[in-house]
Amino acid sequence: MLQFPLHSVLKERLIYYTAVVFLIHHAPRQNIISPIVNKLKTHWGVFILYKISFRTPIMKYSAGIWAFKKSKRGIEILLVHPGGPFYLKKDEGVWSVPKGEYDPATEIDLEVAKREFTEETGNSIKAENFISLNTVKTKGGKILKTWAVETDFEQAFISSNYFEMEWPPKSGIMKQFPETDKAEWFTIEEAKIKLNGSQIPVLEELEEVLRNYFRE
Numbered sequence: 001m002l003q004f005p006l007h008s009v010l011k012e013r014l015i016y017y018t019a020v021v022f023l024i025h026h027a028p029r030q031n032i033i034s035p036i037v038n039k040l041k042t043h044w045g046v047f048i049l050y051k052i053s054f055r056t057p058i059m060k061y062s063a064g065i066w067a068f069k070k071s072k073r074g075i076e077i078l079l080v081h082p083g084g085p086f087y088l089k090k091d092e093g094v095w096s097v098p099k100g101e102y103d104p105a106t107e108i109d110l111e112v113a114k115r116e117f118t119e120e121t122g123n124s125i126k127a128e129n130f131i132s133l134n135t136v137k138t139k140g141g142k143i144l145k146t147w148a149v150e151t152d153f154e155q156a157f158i159s160s161n162y163f164e165m166e167w168p169p170k171s172g173i174m175k176q177f178p179e180t181d182k183a184e185w186f187t188i189e190e191a192k193i194k195l196n197g198s199q200i201p202v203l204e205e206l207e208e209v210l211r212n213y214f215r216e
Contacts, residue, residue, distance in 0.1 A: 059143060063113035064099025065125065066133070066148040066206055069185070075210050076185040077203070078156060079194060080120050083178035085167055095194040097146055097202075098180070109145050120180045122158025127151050131213075133205055138198040148206050150213075157183035 067078040079095040081087065087094050100116030102109060110130065118124050130147040138144050160178040167175045186194055188207050195203060 060101055060141065061104050061109070062099045062101050062138070062142045062144045063109040063116065064097040064144065064146045065113045065117045065130075066097050066146055066202075067117070067125065067151050067153075068148055068206070068210060069150060069152045070214060071185075074187050075207075075214070076187055077191045077206070078121070078183055078185055079191060080157075080180040080183045083160065083181040084163070084165070085177065087181075092193055093195070093197060095186075095191075096196050097199060098183070099144065099146070101142070110147060113145075113147060119161045121153075121156070121183045122160065123153045123155075125149060125151055131209060133202050133209070136198065136202055139196070140198075144199070144202070146202055148209065156185055 069076050078098070080098050081091075081095050098117040098120040100112060100119065102112035114125055127149045130149050133146050133148060135143060135145045157180075160180045162176045162178055164174050164176050167173065167177075188203065188210075191203060192200060
């Protein structure tokens with residue numbers, strides 16, 4: 001099970017509000033801020049400070065699908081390249097498994113993974129024999145759950161959903177960019193070079209799984 005230490009910022013906040021609560025309970029009534037102090041001395045004031053101090057980071061979850069196939073080149077994996085101006089000229093280390101965020105309290109992870117695959121490639125997966133892979137924590141702090149499935153498409157990339165952002169920065173101009181601007185098939189060795197580093201452990205797990213898969 002993954003464990004997440006209290007963020008340093010939260011630790012500082014905890015120390016700060018502990019000091020505030022201490023001052024509240026020891027401040028003289030004649031102090032110029034006595035009305036505020038008395039207000040914060042109420043149970044609600046202390047409760048709010050407590051909740052802020054001990055608040056934990058909100059975890060974000062992503063789900064994705066590794067599409068794979070066997071070709072003359074060997075086992076190939078479908079990866080997507082992130083769209084937008086930040087990644088326009090970047091290649092190695094930025095490609096990704098097609099994935100997207102979801103709320104585990106209200107959504108089913110595998111269904112989200114199928115939906116995101118379609119939104120980021122334009123292709124729909126018809127197969128149902130999904131292989132569950134281990135969960136990892138990405139560089140961005142998201143919890144990533146993925147599956148693998150054998151499939152193929154006439155075109156690796158058809159279309160992608162779009163997102164909106166201010167570009168250039170501080171220009172006040174909002175522009176739309178595709179979530180992904182291309183998808184391609186790579187051998188596993190090629191994928192290790194192209195892939196976002198935090199997803200490499202899952203790819204290595206998949207590599208071992210597929211050795212057995214194609215041996216059977």
